[in-house]
Amino acid sequence: MSTTVTFAGNLAEAPELHHTRENNKPFVTCRVLVNRRVQNDQGEWVSDEPTAHNVKIFGSAATHVHDSCGSGDPIFVHGLERTESWPDKETGEKRTKDVVVVDNRFGEVGISLKYVSARIDRAPHAAQAS
Template sequence: MSTVITFSGNLVADPELRFTPSGTAVLEFRALVNRRAKNAAGDWHDADPTAHNVKVWGQQAENLAESAGRGDRVLVHGLVETESWEKDGEKRTKDVVTISERFGDVGLSTKRATVKATKVTRSHSASIDDAQAAIGGDPWAVPVGSE
């Protein structure tokens, strides 16, 4: 069972885009969420920020790499997963908010900035175009038996 998280935070540094050996884009960044808390006297003060590691996969990774930079405020909705590895014979882990093609989203916040959206154009393969033509051209319809 995975935990779903939604937050807004500021990028600590420019996101890092890389590609897997199979060519899939992966974008990684760290975002800080500023918090306020009450002290013993009941007064509000700035609390230590919460840091989140975020990993974005696929086309979203490429789109965000062109749009976001250090200091930008982002809105993140994804699954919290635990990555583990071994270093110097010691097992290490870290929690990562994962945004994939199947689930999750990330975008720039308009709270303190304006954002210009540019639609990404993609070319479809002939089989997709043929399938859409067979169902009357509706791009959202799913042909029976293709699920």
């Protein structure tokens, strides 16, 4: 079972481009830090501890994010939260990690325009490119 999540934050580092083993399709992995402002006991606004989200982006959005975004850039993510599991290489113990997945079937990712401006450079559709 997966949960739909939506959040805006900043890229912790530049998105990393990978390719699937089965069919060599591109996907991107990145971490997004969500900062929250809270009032302390004196009534002052301070930054709370950021929440880190592991994100995997598939499909056409993967190459767009890789080519367009860098460390610190503000983005928003709408995707499905899933838990990945694998055996530890050294101990064989089960390891898990929560990941937000964005793909062409479900989800969106984009630049957050709350504090920055951007220009849109439309990519050609696959049918137009061939």
